[in-house]
Amino acid sequence: MIELVKFPKDFTWGVATSSYQIEGAVNEDGRTPSIWDTFSKTEGKTYQGHTGDVACDHYHRYKEDVQIMKEIGVKAYRFSIAWPRIFPEEGKYNPKGMDFYKRLVDELLKREIIPVATIYHWDLPQWAYEKNGGWLNRESVKWYVEYASKLFEELGDVIPLWITHNEPWCSSILSYGIGEHAPGHKDWREALIAAHHILLSHGEAVKVFRDMNLKGAQIGITLNLTPAYPASEKEEDKLAVQYADGFANRWFLDPIFKGNYPEDMMELYSKIIGEFDFIREGDLETISVPIDFLGVNYYTRSIVKYNEDSMLKAENVPGPGKKTEMGWEISPESLYDLLKRLDREYTKLPMYITENGVAFKDEVTEDGRVHDYERIEYIKEHLKAIARFIEEGGNLKGYFVWSLLDNFEWAHGYSKRFGIVYVDYETQKRILKDSAFWYKGVIEKGVIE
Numbered sequence: 001m002i003e004l005v006k007f008p009k010d011f012t013w014g015v016a017t018s019s020y021q022i023e024g025a026v027n028e029d030g031r032t033p034s035i036w037d038t039f040s041k042t043e044g045k046t047y048q049g050h051t052g053d054v055a056c057d058h059y060h061r062y063k064e065d066v067q068i069m070k071e072i073g074v075k076a077y078r079f080s081i082a083w084p085r086i087f088p089e090e091g092k093y094n095p096k097g098m099d100f101y102k103r104l105v106d107e108l109l110k111r112e113i114i115p116v117a118t119i120y121h122w123d124l125p126q127w128a129y130e131k132n133g134g135w136l137n138r139e140s141v142k143w144y145v146e147y148a149s150k151l152f153e154e155l156g157d158v159i160p161l162w163i164t165h166n167e168p169w170c171s172s173i174l175s176y177g178i179g180e181h182a183p184g185h186k187d188w189r190e191a192l193i194a195a196h197h198i199l200l201s202h203g204e205a206v207k208v209f210r211d212m213n214l215k216g217a218q219i220g221i222t223l224n225l226t227p228a229y230p231a232s233e234k235e236e237d238k239l240a241v242q243y244a245d246g247f248a249n250r251w252f253l254d255p256i257f258k259g260n261y262p263e264d265m266m267e268l269y270s271k272i273i274g275e276f277d278f279i280r281e282g283d284l285e286t287i288s289v290p291i292d293f294l295g296v297n298y299y300t301r302s303i304v305k306y307n308e309d310s311m312l313k314a315e316n317v318p319g320p321g322k323k324t325e326m327g328w329e330i331s332p333e334s335l336y337d338l339l340k341r342l343d344r345e346y347t348k349l350p351m352y353i354t355e356n357g358v359a360f361k362d363e364v365t366e367d368g369r370v371h372d373y374e375r376i377e378y379i380k381e382h383l384k385a386i387a388r389f390i391e392e393g394g395n396l397k398g399y400f401v402w403s404l405l406d407n408f409e410w411a412h413g414y415s416k417r418f419g420i421v422y423v424d425y426e427t428q429k430r431i432l433k434d435s436a437f438w439y440k441g442v443i444e445k446g447v448i449e
């Protein structure tokens with residue numbers, strides 16, 4: 001007996017991308033460098049020195065790509081806007097840069113695809129970074145609000161869903177603390193300062209958004225969340241989970257939904273970074289202004305054991321499940337656990353899975369196709385977890401596959417393919433993978449077998 005898993009009729013089936021990962025055209029129509037242009041051109045920072053100079057040439061091929069979305073039948077398209085196209089210099093608005101997004105939105109609306117805009121997906125203008133380190137400078141909040149306000153003015157009447165930030169954990173901790181992402185700093189105090197200013201910019205932008213009273217438009221934030229599990233039933237491993245969970249999840253969930261940073265993590269971090277003197281009176285009220293929805297990016301879980309020598313008292317151990325090309329364990333049941341926890345402990349607001357997807361070794365076979373059955377399996381299992389949550393009353397409104405296209409996977413360059421559409425970077429030819437045809441069927445029927 002084939003199990004049929006049904007989704008609500010109005011479920012938002014989408015795909016997601018981001019500007020630096022797909023657009024290319026890095027010097028076109030007034031765009032100036034972002035920190036990722038600088039970082040990717042720095043020796044040793046990205047796989048084989050790959051950059052986003054051309055990427056998927058989406059800046060020129062957007063009409064073709066929107067037509068592909070139409071063929072797949074997606075209802076919504078989550079993309080990000082490149083700040084350096086809109087404000088190539090501080091205070092200097094660039095209408096030609098904005099015009100690209102107006103053209104893109106026109107193409108989407110012509111095909112009745114809902115545009116979902118991420119305001120910041122990591123391509124900070126280099127000019128902002130050069131003013132005392134970008135997000136380390138509290139002025140970044142002002143720059144960001146000026147940028148977001150201009151987007152609301154110019155696109156607020158045609159874009160119904162706005163996401164202030166994509167994965168603040170990555171644009172702060174991974175970028176200023178661990179150093180794997182631009183600007184590549186390795187300083188925990190800087191990481192927490194950047195996180196604070198990013199969260200503050202989120203809250204300030206939401207306030208401006210509310211003041212503009214944009215009819216029918218909603219605003220939220222997207223967090224990448226990684227549920228942590230203990231390697232054993234030992235009490236010390238459970239303590240390791242508490243700190244791993246604080247590090248990955250609660251440091252962002254708590255200020256947004258509870259109006260405070262988690263006490264246990266502040267205590268732990270204060271031993272490393274000293275005073276939290278970058279938090280000012282009223283900041284947490286701003287950060288926790290009410291939003292309309294939460295975007296959740298989910299890929300994998302972590303399993304941790306206690307380690308006295310680690311700052312977080314936690315050390316990752318590999319899970320038993322199958323691994324992806326990124327080395328991430330496949331664990332759809334952890335997505336269900338995560339959604340239940342968010343519903344229980346944080347919010348009853350509508351949620352969207354704003355990213356979920358997987359990198360496997362994709363090859364174009366003799367028949368000119370890409371038989372990515374493992375990706376179909378991955379997406380199917382995660383959709384089942386989502387369906388179970390919805391069935392139990394969970395307020396989950398939509399799902400965006402990461403990604404529409406194979407694209408620039410940050411430090412991994414083009415070596416990791418997440419797309420449901422294959423990109424031949426030599427020719428820029430797009431090939432719908434089997435997963436794209438499968439997803440088309442799911443969208444059409446609203447069920448998975």
Ligand SMILES: OC[C@H]1NNC[C@@H](O)[C@@H]1O
Nearest residue numbers: 018167297355402409418
């Ligand atoms: O690693 C896959 C994706 N994860 N979330 C942010 C995106 O920019 C990444 O490509």
